Amino acid sequence: AKDQGRDGYCFFESSMNANAHEQLQLLQDLRHALERNELVLYYQPKVLAPNGQTTGAEALLRWQHPQRGLLAPDQFLPLAEKTGLIVPIGQWVINEACAQMRRWRVLGREDWSVAVNLSASQFAHSGLVETVRSALQRHALEPRNLTLEVTESTAMRDADTSLAILDRLAEMGVSISIDDFGTGYSSLLYLKRLPATELKIDRGFIRELEAGSDDAAIVAAIIALGRTLNLKVIAEGVETTPQRSFLTELGCDSLQGYLLGRPMPAQQLTDSFVTPQPA
Ligand code: C2E
Ligand code: CA
Ligand code: CA
Numbered sequence: 001a002k003d004q005g006r007d008g009y010c011f012f013e014s015s016m017n018a019n020a021h022e023q024l025q026l027l028q029d030l031r032h033a034l035e036r037n038e039l040v041l042y043y044q045p046k047v048l049a050p051n052g053q054t055t056g057a058e059a060l061l062r063w064q065h066p067q068r069g070l071l072a073p074d075q076f077l078p079l080a081e082k083t084g085l086i087v088p089i090g091q092w093v094i095n096e097a098c099a100q101m102r103r104w105r106v107l108g109r110e111d112w113s114v115a116v117n118l119s120a121s122q123f124a125h126s127g128l129v130e131t132v133r134s135a136l137q138r139h140a141l142e143p144r145n146l147t148l149e150v151t152e153s154t155a156m157r158d159a160d161t162s163l164a165i166l167d168r169l170a171e172m173g174v175s176i177s178i179d180d181f182g183t184g185y186s187s188l189l190y191l192k193r194l195p196a197t198e199l200k201i202d203r204g205f206i207r208e209l210e211a212g213s214d215d216a217a218i219v220a221a222i223i224a225l226g227r228t229l230n231l232k233v234i235a236e237g238v239e240t241t242p243q244r245s246f247l248t249e250l251g252c253d254s255l256q257g258y259l260l261g262r263p264m265p266a267q268q269l270t271d272s273f274v275t276p277q278p279a
């Protein structure tokens with residue numbers, strides 16, 4: 001029994017080591033990902049519910065890893081957060097998304113807004129406002145061409161600092177969207193203080209959305225709340241036509257999800273949603 005225990009322990013330890021070693025390797029790779037141009041932004045369209053018109057796109061980070069292939073954010077962002085690498089990566093995302101928004105402007109989409117996700121550590125780092133300001137300037141964008149998506153919990157970690165930074169960004173004219181709305185625990189009072197222009201209903205409420213369900217009641221309440229606070233409401237994770245119809249009926253302003261378009265490389269989004277198709 002004692003031997004078995006020791007074997008069990010050894011097995012556990014060596015698998016821990018394997019995992020730790022893998023994380024360390026991934027971290028080494030991540031340190032070089034920026035300079036090696038391995039990070040890419042995919043874009044997912046945001047469309048108006050009543051008429052399907054595209055109003056912009058959300059930038060979603062991917063890592064084209066030389067051995068592991070295309071990695072999604074959950075496979076490397078936690079590591080980037082833990083190590084502070086999220087700061088230079090986040091700066092790159094803002095700049096890259098603004099560069100892309102410039103190309104869309106040149107193609108006639110002056111009124112689009114490109115949305116960038118922010119994580120909490122980017123607020124802790126004081127350079128955020130400057131990063132945004134200089135990216136807008138460098139790519140000759142109007143502030144409304146940029147939307148920053150923050151979750152309630154992101155904004156609540158060190159709430160005073162985050163609010164002050166968000167206020168400065170909103171004063172510049174940048175749009176603020178409250179992401180994953182309904183999953184956080186912020187009070188309505190705090191919500192009222194956020195200088196937001198948009199509420200994004202979390203996919204969790206959309207997934208099994210159908211008339212008469214609890215989710216339908218919650219979604220209707222969020223849409224009513226948005227009206228009261230003068231915020232646009234967008235639903236994420238819209239995958240089916242019934243979800244789309246129901247959300248439109250409820251008065252949801254905009255939609256995002258696989259039904260409208262998956263996250264895709266910039267060129268593909270341009271081909272499908274910007275450049276007119278040849279007759
Ligand atoms: P999020 O901001 O809530 O982004 C929405 C996620 O849902 C994306 O996953 C998107 O690909 C996925 N999605 C979109 N439509 C549908 C749908 O119809 N059905 C389903 N099942 N999923 C859908 P993704 O790209 O893996 O991103 C995951 C999270 O990583 C994002 O969640 C965001 O929090 C974070 N993230 C992505 N890019 C960045 C970035 O540049 N910076 C930071 N700080 N975070 C990022
Ligand atoms: Ca988002
Ligand atoms: Ca979201």
Ligand code: CA
Nearest residue numbers: 180202203236
């Ligand atoms: Ca979500």
